[in-house]
Amino acid sequence: xxxxxxxxxxxxxxxxxxxAGQIKIKGRxxxxxxxxxxxxxITWIDEYVKxxxxxxxxxxxxxxxxxxxxxxxxxxxxxxxxLHETHRRLHVKWYYEEDDVDIYDRGAYISSVxxxxxxxxxxDNVSEC
Numbered sequence: 001x002x003x004x005x006x007x008x009x010x011x012x013x014x015x016x017x018x019x020a021g022q023i024k025i026k027g028r029x030x031x032x033x034x035x036x037x038x039x040x041x042i043t044w045i046d047e048y049v050k051x052x053x054x055x056x057x058x059x060x061x062x063x064x065x066x067x068x069x070x071x072x073x074x075x076x077x078x079x080x081x082x083l084h085e086t087h088r089r090l091h092v093k094w095y096y097e098e099d100d101v102d103i104y105d106r107g108a109y110i111s112s113v114x115x116x117x118x119x120x121x122x123x124d125n126v127s128e129c
Contacts, residue, residue, distance in 0.1 A: 021053030029069035061095035061129035
């Protein structure tokens with residue numbers, strides 16, 4: 001399985017999917033063009049959950065997150081959540097800025113709906129996470 005690294009744009013986040021168990025989504029998630037990135041992510045995750053690393057760490061650090069991309073993140077975490085269900089080590093860290101209640105609320109909602117434990121971490125600047 002290959003590492004997948006998608007560079008950020010002004011509307012899409014940086015995405016790093018490493019079969020060694022490191023997953024990172026960072027930046028702005030406001031694009032609604034349906035550019036094929038979500039399909040690449042889901043295809044990668046489908047393969048990863050078949051032969052996952054012993055431990056998987058997911059870092060989500062988003063400055064902006066619209067409704068369309070919330071759905072993508074939810075679907076992504078639902079698939080990666082299969083690791084939690086099979087008792088694999090899964091650690092999801094959700095970074096948000098202290099005054100960004102919207103980003104926090106979206107993460108808390110996703111956590112409750114999917115029943116995946118998420119560690120919420122306040123950051124002075126999520127772009128540095």
